[in-house]
Amino acid sequence: MTASLLQAPCLHRTVLANGLTVLVLENPVADIVSARLFIRAGSAFEAPHQAGIVSFLMGLLTKGTATLSSMAIAETVESVGASLGTDAAADYSVISLKTVSADFPEIFALAATLLRQPSFPLDEIDLERKLTLQQIRSMQEQPFTVAFNQLRKDMYGEHPYALPGIGTEATVADLTQGQLFDFHRQHLRPDAVVVTIVGRITPEAALAQVEQSLGDWPVAQAPSSVLELPVVTPVGTCSMVTQDTNQAIVMVGYPAAPVKHPTYAALKLLNTYLGNGLSSRLFVELREKRGLAYDVSAFYPTRLGLSQFVAYIGTAPENTATALEGLRFEVERLQTTALSEDELQAAKNKLLGQYALGKQTNAQIAQLLGWYEILGLGVEYDQEFQDMVAAVTVGDTEAAAQEFFHTPCISLLGPEKFVAPVAATQA
Amino acid sequence: MNSVNFPASIIRLENGLTLIHQEIAATPVVVADVWVRAGAITEPAAWAGMAHFLEHMIFKGTDQLPPGTFDYTIETQGGMTNAATSHDYAHFYITIAAEMLPQTLPYLADLLLHAAIPADEFGRERQVVLEEILQAQDDPDWLGYQAMAELVYADHPYGRPVLGTAEILQQRSPEEMRCFHQAHYQPDKMTVVITGGIALEPTLAMVKHAFRGFASPPPCPAAAIAPVPTLTEVRRETLHLPRLEQSRLCLAWPGPGIDQLETAYGLDLLAAILAEGRSSRLVRELREDRQLVQDISAGFSLQRDCSLFTVQAWLDGDDVDRVEAIVCDRMDELATQPISEAELARAKRLLCNDYAFSTEAPGQLAGLYGYYGTLATADRCLAYVPTLQGYTTDRLRHLAGQHLTPLRYASTRLHPA
Numbered sequence: 001m002t003a004s005l006l007q008a009p010c011l012h013r014t015v016l017a018n019g020l021t022v023l024v025l026e027n028p029v030a031d032i033v034s035a036r037l038f039i040r041a042g043s044a045f046e047a048p049h050q051a052g053i054v055s056f057l058m059g060l061l062t063k064g065t066a067t068l069s070s071m072a073i074a075e076t077v078e079s080v081g082a083s084l085g086t087d088a089a090a091d092y093s094v095i096s097l098k099t100v101s102a103d104f105p106e107i108f109a110l111a112a113t114l115l116r117q118p119s120f121p122l123d124e125i126d127l128e129r130k131l132t133l134q135q136i137r138s139m140q141e142q143p144f145t146v147a148f149n150q151l152r153k154d155m156y157g158e159h160p161y162a163l164p165g166i167g168t169e170a171t172v173a174d175l176t177q178g179q180l181f182d183f184h185r186q187h188l189r190p191d192a193v194v195v196t197i198v199g200r201i202t203p204e205a206a207l208a209q210v211e212q213s214l215g216d217w218p219v220a221q222a223p224s225s226v227l228e229l230p231v232v233t234p235v236g237t238c239s240m241v242t243q244d245t246n247q248a249i250v251m252v253g254y255p256a257a258p259v260k261h262p263t264y265a266a267l268k269l270l271n272t273y274l275g276n277g278l279s280s281r282l283f284v285e286l287r288e289k290r291g292l293a294y295d296v297s298a299f300y301p302t303r304l305g306l307s308q309f310v311a312y313i314g315t316a317p318e319n320t321a322t323a324l325e326g327l328r329f330e331v332e333r334l335q336t337t338a339l340s341e342d343e344l345q346a347a348k349n350k351l352l353g354q355y356a357l358g359k360q361t362n363a364q365i366a367q368l369l370g371w372y373e374i375l376g377l378g379v380e381y382d383q384e385f386q387d388m389v390a391a392v393t394v395g396d397t398e399a400a401a402q403e404f405f406h407t408p409c410i411s412l413l414g415p416e417k418f419v420a421p422v423a424a425t426q427a
Numbered sequence: 428m429n430s431v432n433f434p435a436s437i438i439r440l441e442n443g444l445t446l447i448h449q450e451i452a453a454t455p456v457v458v459a460d461v462w463v464r465a466g467a468i469t470e471p472a473a474w475a476g477m478a479h480f481l482e483h484m485i486f487k488g489t490d491q492l493p494p495g496t497f498d499y500t501i502e503t504q505g506g507m508t509n510a511a512t513s514h515d516y517a518h519f520y521i522t523i524a525a526e527m528l529p530q531t532l533p534y535l536a537d538l539l540l541h542a543a544i545p546a547d548e549f550g551r552e553r554q555v556v557l558e559e560i561l562q563a564q565d566d567p568d569w570l571g572y573q574a575m576a577e578l579v580y581a582d583h584p585y586g587r588p589v590l591g592t593a594e595i596l597q598q599r600s601p602e603e604m605r606c607f608h609q610a611h612y613q614p615d616k617m618t619v620v621i622t623g624g625i626a627l628e629p630t631l632a633m634v635k636h637a638f639r640g641f642a643s644p645p646p647c648p649a650a651a652i653a654p655v656p657t658l659t660e661v662r663r664e665t666l667h668l669p670r671l672e673q674s675r676l677c678l679a680w681p682g683p684g685i686d687q688l689e690t691a692y693g694l695d696l697l698a699a700i701l702a703e704g705r706s707s708r709l710v711r712e713l714r715e716d717r718q719l720v721q722d723i724s725a726g727f728s729l730q731r732d733c734s735l736f737t738v739q740a741w742l743d744g745d746d747v748d749r750v751e752a753i754v755c756d757r758m759d760e761l762a763t764q765p766i767s768e769a770e771l772a773r774a775k776r777l778l779c780n781d782y783a784f785s786t787e788a789p790g791q792l793a794g795l796y797g798y799y800g801t802l803a804t805a806d807r808c809l810a811y812v813p814t815l816q817g818y819t820t821d822r823l824r825h826l827a828g829q830h831l832t833p834l835r836y837a838s839t840r841l842h843p844a
Contacts, residue, residue: 029451029452029453030783030786030787031783032783032784032787070705070715071705071706071711071715074704074705074706075706077704078703078704078705078706078707078773078777079706079769079772079773079776080776080780081773081776081777081778081779081780081781082780083784098784099780100780100783127715127718130718131714131721134672134673134721135721137672137673138672138673138721138741140670140672141567141670141671141672141673142566143565243670244669245565245670246561246562246564246565247558247561247562247565276502277498277502277507278486278498278502278508278509279495279498279499279502279503284495287555288494288495288551288555289551290551291551291552291553291554291555291558292554292558293555293558294555294556294558294559294562295558295562314558314561314562315558316557316558316561345503346499346502346503349502349503349504349505350502350503350505352505353502353504353505353506353523353524354505354507356455356456356505356524357456357505357506357507357522360454360456360787360788360789360790361787361788362787
């Protein structure tokens with residue numbers, strides 16, 4: 001498999017005079033070009049009273065510019081059968097597009113205009129607000145989401161990672177056009193943007209395209225803002241939501257290392273060991289051997305700030321106590337029971353193999369490269385990450401477990417009769 | 428229908444197994460995707476859920492492979508494996524580095540041909556499937572889909588959930604499942620698709636060697652497939668669900684089966700004209716302009732016996748009647764008023780590009796070939812783009828009149844309890 005994207009002869013990295021970074025990888029196999037325009041501003045950059053503004057702003061980027069209405073933008077994209085969308089994550093946001101190669105110049109130019117010159121029309125703001133508020137209410141329909149939102153809040157307190165990126169009903173209700181323009185001026189600037197282009201296009205053509213659309217974007221005058229996240233020291237908690245669901249959701253979350261922390265790779269391996277795939281420890285122990293669940297897994301998101309290591313299970317309500325005990329046992333035993341050399345090697349093969357499988361399409365490659373660049377890790381991180389994983393020792397994983405897997409935040413959701421007694425024992 | 432040269436090889440082995448292979452240069456990855464004509468449609472009603480439960484049990488090993496060995500082997504070599512079951516098929520796939528295929532494909536074949544279905548594992552895994560059912564029952568959109576399917580398909584197997592019910596599964600035995608397995612996992616019902624960084628010759632040798640020694644099929648209760656009822660009026664069903672934050676409206680029209688692909692692709696175009704993208708008719712009118720819905724979508728899902736054309740909206744309960752009336756008016760307009768050339772061109776381009784975008788990775792291509800190979804023949808997917816291109820606005824209008832009348836459809840509503 002492709003060990004490294006960097007070794008590919010055709011990866012070109014360029015920084016324009018205004019500070020904008022461009023990454024181009026030519027891949028002539030299919031008649032497709034994928035591009036991403038990453039912005040170094042995610043929901044972590046929001047003031048508490050403006051929670052949700054990044055997601056709101058990204059949604060509105062495609063709803064109007066100085067010269068184009070929302071419908072004109074949609075027609076431009078859809079009439080050539082392209083796809084163009086936006087997304088806001090915790091540490092960054094992104095405009096994504098995909099076209100057949102012949103349509104790329106037109107749609108890329110449009111994306112650049114959306115990035116630089118949104119007009120945030122008032123009627124579109126009203127519609128977006130209405131849709132967003134309903135979307136926030138609709139999150140209540142999904143037990144997993146409700147349980148996870150509760151866990152996040154307990155774990156992060158005043159930290160911006162405490163809230164879902166979409167914001168809250170209260171904050172979204174108050175967002176104004178003026179705040180959108182302010183945020184855009186402050187954060188959407190050439191030195192905070194990374195453009196990645198992957199597909200059937202030469203590096204010269206791609207670069208010329210970016211120069212033409214974004215090369216004359218003036219350098220921002222103010223210094224770029226530095227993200228300062230509050231320090232949180234989570235304490236163990238247990239919260240419950242009572243709902244008459246058919247299944248209970250049990251979740252345990254541990255504070256976990258940020259991406260630039262030395263134990264990041266070890267924790268990624270522990271996440272693979274516990275929660276990744278049909279041969280993972282949680283799947284085998286709690287599903288295959290004990291039949292407690294259909295869905296049982298773990299996740300450890302890559303974050304610039306303090307991350308979280310979450311294990312969860314959906315189970316029949318009467319199994320709530322057993323499931324909680326099982327989850328905690330499997331995670332926390334790693335403090336005292338180190339992985340065997342074989343287990344560690346198996347986890348490495350799995351993690352690195354799947355990492356390689358995650359680079360199959362132009363869109364996947366464009367996402368990965370730009371993501372590393374926007375997080376400040378650099379495209380070299382594609383290789384560095386693999387080297388770090390390969391170098392992790394049994395001792396490293398044990399140390400990581402001891403450092404992080406001791407004081408969980410617990411989130412329970414289910415019928416009161418079953419979850420309340422379990423919550424009471426955790427108090 | 429028009430066709431162009433099919434880039435894959437389709438080879439029928441002596442035992443009746445079909446192999447579809449396409450080498451993709453410059454990819455280090457291989458996908459092996461095995462499709463079996465053994466979906467829920469092949470179950471007797473009293474065995475509902477068997478096909479899906481069997482899909483779980485396939486992974487529980489053979490006399491040669493203890494439970495879990497297969498998953499462990501694939502995943503620790505950096506690969507991925509999974510499976511899915513629908514009414515028309517079950518399929519099992521691995522994605523792995525090309526050089527690992529020779530060591531891993533025989534394992535997959537062994538599971539599929541010689542699943543042991545041990546009694547103790549059967550009991551444990553049934554708990555897992557029961558959990559899967561509980562989870563589905565907490566999902567309002569799953570409940571809404573089942574209600575709609577029952578309304579449209581009645582006693583045809585498409586009207587039953589693929590998962591089956593707890594009651595039925597509790598009564599099933601490992602012996603019954605072995606019988607179902609051996610009856611249906613036969614070479615003439617199986618298509619092995621291999622795409623990616625491997626040449627035809629070694630692939631053929633590998634498949635011939637791995638997929639042999641099928642059990643002789645035992646007698647097994649046959650499915651009695653009730654006909655799809657003809658809708659003669661508007662049928663309605665309303666569910667009141669707890670924890671619902673928003674109402675749903677789903678309008679459904681039964682469509683042709685896989686034997687009428689040209690019609691099917693025309694209905695794809697009509698779905699795109701109606702609700703694909705912000706500039707489509709229904710999204711533009713109902714979400715952007717009149718702001719009566721949170722979202723609205725239209726879809727055509729192709730099935731062997733009887734496909735489904737649906738229009739779905741997420742909206743306030745108070746607006747449901749009004750939105751249903753408007754959608755019906757728009758369906759009528761599709762049939763009675765000219766469709767503009769620009770709209771047709773836009774829909775064609777969207778669908779043709781979607782097709783190109785969805786055949787980029789070996790796994791996507793394998794899925795496409797396997798699906799068509801199981802329901803029709805694999806090379807039929809090649810007719811998709813030329814058939815779409817051949818549609819005229821007049822033919823589409825005619826098609827709408829035939830298949831999407833506001834006089835006969837199924838309407839399912841979900842409201843907060």
